[in-house]
Every structure is written in structure tokens, then in C-alpha cells.
Amino acid sequence: MSRHTTDHFHPREQDRQPKEHTDEFFFDSVPSADVGVRKALITAEQSDEPQASEATSEVQQALITAEQRDEPQASEATSVVRKALITAEQRDEPQASEATSVVQLGYVDFDGSVRSNVSCGVMVPADCAKHFRRDIYVGIRDREQGLEFLGRIVAGPFHTPQEQHPKSATVQETVLDPDRRQGYHVRGKIEILGQLTDGERVVSTPTRPRPYSEIYLFPDHRLQQFLGIKGDFYLGHLYGHPCVKVHAQSTNKDFLPRNVGVFGTVGSGKSNTAQVLAEEAIEAGWAVVLIDVEGEYVRMNEPLGDPELAKLLERAHQLQPKGIEDFRVYVPSSGSSAATSPLPFKVPISAFYPEVVADILEFTEAQARVFAMVTAQAERLYSTEASSPDELQRPYNLQQLLDGLMVSPTANGPSVRLLPMANEQDVSTAGVLRSKLLHLGRSGMLDWKPTAPVPELPIDELLVGGRLSVLDISETDDRSRNLAIAYVLQELFKQVIQTPMGSLLPSGEPRPPLLVMIEEVHTFVSRAAAPKMRAVLDSLQIISRRGRKRWMSLALVSQQPNHVPDEIFELANTRFIHQVKSPKNLDPIKRTTAGIDEALWANVPAMGPGQSLLTGAAFKKSLFVKIRPARSRRLLAS
Numbered sequence: 001m002s003r004h005t006t007d008h009f010h011p012r013e014q015d016r017q018p019k020e021h022t023d024e025f026f027f028d029s030v031p032s033a034d035v036g037v038r039k040a041l042i043t044a045e046q047s048d049e050p051q052a053s054e055a056t057s058e059v060q061q062a063l064i065t066a067e068q069r070d071e072p073q074a075s076e077a078t079s080v081v082r083k084a085l086i087t088a089e090q091r092d093e094p095q096a097s098e099a100t101s102v103v104q105l106g107y108v109d110f111d112g113s114v115r116s117n118v119s120c121g122v123m124v125p126a127d128c129a130k131h132f133r134r135d136i137y138v139g140i141r142d143r144e145q146g147l148e149f150l151g152r153i154v155a156g157p158f159h160t161p162q163e164q165h166p167k168s169a170t171v172q173e174t175v176l177d178p179d180r181r182q183g184y185h186v187r188g189k190i191e192i193l194g195q196l197t198d199g200e201r202v203v204s205t206p207t208r209p210r211p212y213s214e215i216y217l218f219p220d221h222r223l224q225q226f227l228g229i230k231g232d233f234y235l236g237h238l239y240g241h242p243c244v245k246v247h248a249q250s251t252n253k254d255f256l257p258r259n260v261g262v263f264g265t266v267g268s269g270k271s272n273t274a275q276v277l278a279e280e281a282i283e284a285g286w287a288v289v290l291i292d293v294e295g296e297y298v299r300m301n302e303p304l305g306d307p308e309l310a311k312l313l314e315r316a317h318q319l320q321p322k323g324i325e326d327f328r329v330y331v332p333s334s335g336s337s338a339a340t341s342p343l344p345f346k347v348p349i350s351a352f353y354p355e356v357v358a359d360i361l362e363f364t365e366a367q368a369r370v371f372a373m374v375t376a377q378a379e380r381l382y383s384t385e386a387s388s389p390d391e392l393q394r395p396y397n398l399q400q401l402l403d404g405l406m407v408s409p410t411a412n413g414p415s416v417r418l419l420p421m422a423n424e425q426d427v428s429t430a431g432v433l434r435s436k437l438l439h440l441g442r443s444g445m446l447d448w449k450p451t452a453p454v455p456e457l458p459i460d461e462l463l464v465g466g467r468l469s470v471l472d473i474s475e476t477d478d479r480s481r482n483l484a485i486a487y488v489l490q491e492l493f494k495q496v497i498q499t500p501m502g503s504l505l506p507s508g509e510p511r512p513p514l515l516v517m518i519e520e521v522h523t524f525v526s527r528a529a530a531p532k533m534r535a536v537l538d539s540l541q542i543i544s545r546r547g548r549k550r551w552m553s554l555a556l557v558s559q560q561p562n563h564v565p566d567e568i569f570e571l572a573n574t575r576f577i578h579q580v581k582s583p584k585n586l587d588p589i590k591r592t593t594a595g596i597d598e599a600l601w602a603n604v605p606a607m608g609p610g611q612s613l614l615t616g617a618a619f620k621k622s623l624f625v626k627i628r629p630a631r632s633r634r635l636l637a638s
């Protein structure tokens, strides 16, 4: 049994010094869209008066607009706002922090026909309507109960006329008649995240805010504290709050060890998120193994090349492009890789449980039975017969199975060396089995004659803290690819069980925590294939449940959540949910993610690239996060 102690983590010196900028640099580089920002900023800085807060909110507004456009200007605007906030804080005047924070938004509304314990309505006066925006955090000051709440706007803005019922014919007509237009109210819905206590904590609440309670924009500098988003693992910033950085803690058992799911539609930013997870885990001293089905991660040793993303990285996150130093790419001997110096590897067929091979190669029942007999016989026959010096430890190899499955005619009818007692039907099954195994051999990934000089995948070398190992299986057929995944998981798991975290490995180094990332996990085990792949699913469940306690974490990525079996969803507690457009893909995620207000889900189909709903036991509340761009290079799939 392993017991984790935090001593075994060696987070590296973080290369995250905020970059020095001059005002000229800021203003010169802020494009036209941010003239409003500049103006508001200057007003805010010059003033110590209540107007300052007005100006600050204009800054925020400009920023939000830029962010919604999802253009590089957004990050420019972010820097300007940060600068303004810092300047205000440096002045250290009470007005300054007041000015940069408290902006009135509106009042708690009466309850309509839909009632909920965890939400309330907000009504916004016309002059505050410009501050209303979904996803922002608000404070609610309830003087009647003497309480303060933290909330988040989850729905709206909705509009109702001030004077008459919206359905009345007179009101309807004013919409088309500019001369008769009248005022309207802006309304929305707030998810109540909890009650604020004096000790700057959010606790669950047995009540709700009363009508007329005042609602204000919650100041950024207090948010980090309340949301518990501090740590060494930098993910990005809170959506709608570019100054609020979102961190997790690499030593928190509820974060990576609860296993990660990254879901989203094509182009929603999943791979970037996977890359960020890998980079941060490496920085925190983890060993990371990335199973690359597209061949896109094989240049992560180089810094990010895309100039727009590099700009965003620097301006919004104060980070420079940077490649991973300790980096290796492994590729099956028949496949090619865009890596600079890929290392060829093979996996030994004898390392698998026959049931796992049967699942992955989709054997019929008869084939699975014959395969089990054949491998058992091979083990008896060959375990003393070394085929080559480096395979001494393996009881048999694929070549021996192929040779042993040849049907030879004899005086007493056909015979098969590995099936001494074969009946006629078994002999014919053996023929089919042999051709399936032959096909497998052609992947160049297993141990047969043509791969004799190729080394086996060195599992020890994957388990090195701070090292990223990429398995480029982009040119491998589906079945061989799945065997490679099963092999890596199984062998790493064995090592992790053998050597508790921090105990010394044969290399003399302490065993690091381990993160294994699998892209397109639905092609490994699909929902449709799940009932036929019990052995694979069972071993995945064992690995994830037992591995979790031993600091072996899985990160499972999929763009087709509706093809991911529920068993796999259940393994992933820490979830990055990117844009998911279709209900058929969103439904399985919703069904298996607890504690998210229905209104939040409504935002998921409209999220931009890199925006993610982050949920899990490690976070007090689910968060909308704009994930940072990765610092290392990724090749775009052709």
C-alpha cells in the first residue's frame, strides 16, 4: 500500500515572470477596438471618485467585448485592465480598491413560476444594463437577513417592458414604431454559489437572498480566494474575468488522480487543453505519457510556432513559448513519424491476457477459445527456448504463434503444432486466427521476425519525473493501436503497483506521479463495442480505481461523447467540457456530471475555442475557464 506524501513532489522553478511593459508599449499596441478601454482607464486613473468605478466597469465592458470576439485584442485589453488594477492597488488608497471593484448591477427580483433553491432572479436598472453579462460573478448583499451571497449570472439578459404586460397588443406594436417605444427592464438568473462568511469563504446556504437585495459585480481580487483556484497548475483565466487566474494544485488527490475527461466538438480546443495538462504536469515533476493518434504532439520539444497564439500567451498569460526539454517520441517500426528522432518500439504479444487480445482483435468465441489454448501451449513449449537474447524473458512471441498455427498435412489428417488435440473445427479456426495474427504482425508493432532487432517499449523509461513520452501511433491500424494502448496502461500500472510514489525505482530515482493521456478514447472502447469488450473495460476500471490511490492518472479525450461508454465517463471526475453543439453528444456528459445548474449547460453549445466548463471534486464550484494556449508546438493534423 502506498501512502502519498507531498515531499515527493518537486515542482520546478516556474518560468513565469510577468513581463515588464511600458505604458507606451501598451497604448501603442492596443488596436482601435480598445480606444474605449484606454479612455476609461485614463478616467479611472485620474479620478478617485465614485465615477472611477463607472470607468472601471467601462474597462471591463471593453474587455469583455474584445474577449467575446476572441481576437488577440482581447489579451491586449486584459493587460491594460491588469495594469489599471495594479496601479489602483499600488496607490493603496481605499478608494482605489473600491473604485476597481464594486460596481452596482441591480436587485434581487421576486420569484416567478419556476422556483429553485439554488437560484434567484436579478432585475437590472436601465443605467446598469451595460454591465449585465452571463458568466460573471456577483455579490448579493441581503440587508434584511444580514447575509452576503456569492452568485454567478447563468441566464439572460431577458427584456420586459416597464409599463405594460409584454403580451399586450399596444406593447407589441411599439416594437415596430420607433416613436412609441418605451423603457424596458433587463432581467436574468443568478446561480447562488453560497453564503460568504467573514473569513472570506463560501459556505453552502440554507436560505436565499430576499427580494430587493443589492447585487454588485464581484471584485476580481476576492474571487480567487472564494473559488479555491490557487495552486501550481496554471490552466488559464476565469471566463469573463481575465484578471482572475485559474490554477489547480498538482498535489491535490482530487485533481488529476480522480482522472480527467476532456470533451468537446471538433476544433473546440481539446488537444490544446491536453497539451496544457501535459506541460503543467511536467513542470510539477510528473511523468507524462501521451498516446498520440494523430501524430500532432511529436514536436512538443519545440516552442509554440503560431504567432497569434504566442501573442495571446504572452499578453494574457505572461508566458513565453517553450518546448518540453525531456521529451521522447516512440513509433512502431513500420510507421513513420514527424518527430525529429523517433525511437522505434515493439510490444510483446505474450504480455497480454488472452482475453484482452480476444476483445481487441474482435475474436469470435471459438477463436478466443482456440487462442487461449494456443497461447497456453506456446508457454509450455517455448518458455525455455529463447528466440533471441533480448527476448529471453518472454515465454513466446508472435512469430512462434504464427509458426505454431501452421496447418501441416500428416498421415492422420491435418495437424497444428500448438493444438495437438485439435478437432477438424479447431484446425479451421486456427487458420483464421493465424491470418488475423499475421495482419497484426504487419503493423510492425509486435514481436515477430521482421521486428527482431527492434527493442520493446522501455516502460522504465516512461516513468521518469518531468519527462514527456509520446507514443506516435498515427500510422498504425486500429487494432494494433488499441493493443499498444492496452499494453502501455497495463505495464505502467504494474510498475506503479510495485513501486509506491516516491519509493526508489531501479534507476535510483524516486517514482514520480504519472499521467497517461489517451486521445479519441471512444475509438479504444466505443459505446457500441463495450458489451463485447469486458476484459478491456474491466482492466481500465481497475487501473483507474486502484491507480488513482497510487498517483497514476488517466486523461481521456473525446470529440464524440455519445460514443464513449458510460463506464469510461464514470472514471473521469475532473472534466474539461469544451463546446459541444449537438444534444446527442451533450446528453451523456450532462447525465454523468453532477451538480451543474441546468442554465449553465445552455452555454456549452455556444462556447468559443479554448473556453471550457471545468468541473470536479477539486473545485468548489464548476467554472467557466478560458484555457491558456499551450507553450509548446503542436502539428496541425492535415
Ligand SMILES: Nc1ncnc2c1ncn2[C@@H]1O[C@H](COP(=O)(O)OP(=O)(O)OP(=O)(O)O)[C@@H](O)[C@H]1O
Pocket: 264, 265, 266, 267, 268, 269, 270, 271, 272, 273, 312, 559, 609, 610, 611, 626, 627, 628, 629
Ligand atoms: N485555449 C485556446 N486559446 C486560444 N485558441 C485556442 C485555444 N484552444 C484552441 N484554440 C484554437 O482552436 C484551434 C483548434 O484547437 P484544438 O486543435 O485544440 O481543438 P480540438 O478540439 O483538439 O480539435 P479536433 O477535434 O480537430 O482534434 C487551435 O488551432 C487554436 O487556433
Ligand SMILES: [Mg+2]
Pocket: 270, 271, 272
Ligand atoms: Mg484534437
